[in-house]
Amino acid sequence: MKRLLLMIAATVGLVACGEGFTASERDVIHASGDGIMRVLSIADPTDSLLLRKESLPVSEQMLRSEEYALLRERMLQTVQNPEAVGVGIAAPQVGVRRNIIAVQRFDKEGEPFEFFINPEIVEFIGEKEAGGEGCLSVPEIRGDVERWQTIRLRYRDEQFVEREELVEGFTAVIFQHELDHLDGKLFIDYL
Numbered sequence: 001m002k003r004l005l006l007m008i009a010a011t012v013g014l015v016a017c018g019e020g021f022t023a024s025e026r027d028v029i030h031a032s033g034d035g036i037m038r039v040l041s042i043a044d045p046t047d048s049l050l051l052r053k054e055s056l057p058v059s060e061q062m063l064r065s066e067e068y069a070l071l072r073e074r075m076l077q078t079v080q081n082p083e084a085v086g087v088g089i090a091a092p093q094v095g096v097r098r099n100i101i102a103v104q105r106f107d108k109e110g111e112p113f114e115f116f117i118n119p120e121i122v123e124f125i126g127e128k129e130a131g132g133e134g135c136l137s138v139p140e141i142r143g144d145v146e147r148w149q150t151i152r153l154r155y156r157d158e159q160f161v162e163r164e165e166l167v168e169g170f171t172a173v174i175f176q177h178e179l180d181h182l183d184g185k186l187f188i189d190y191l
């Protein structure tokens with residue numbers, strides 16, 4: 001009996017402090033197959049509330065899960081949807097409130113999309129400059145936003161190794177826009 005109770009306690013403990021994606025996150029990641037995901041929009045009141053929440057840290061266990069691989073693939077398909085192409089996307093935009101962003105690296109050969117886990121900007125460098133922005137979650141609005149031209153980014157790569165990088169120009173602007181999503185901020189807040 002004591003052993004059984006211990007087993008139950010261990011199982012409950014595992015569930016309570018389990019660091020994988022939650023059941024509802026897994027539902028969202030698997031929702032309606034494996035293609036383009038629904039992008040949350042401020043035009044929808046429920047979506048709007050979700051877009052305004054802060055996202056949560058990603059664990060190594062999440063990163064190594066089947067769900068992350070699927071989420072990664074689906075976010076990539078979503079940001080490259082021919083009907084609404086973006087240059088970056090944050091996981092909360094597809095309903096997964098985790099610190100994951102994909103950014104198109106215009107500062108790299110071939111301009112690939114790359115994923116950044118638990119990213120933060122640790123230094124803003126130089127000057128701010130105004131530039132036009134839009135957002136997949138904010139239909140039909142574009143506007144000029146002032147952003148730093150150079151940032152120092154700290155993040156985990158997809159092997160969960162901590163890295164730091166200096167990013168400049170338009171790519172730095174995309175990082176600032178996507179990182180705002182993780183704080184529940186939208187570019188229209190600056191207009």
Ligand code: NI
Pocket residue numbers: 134135136137177178181
């Ligand atoms: Ni956006």
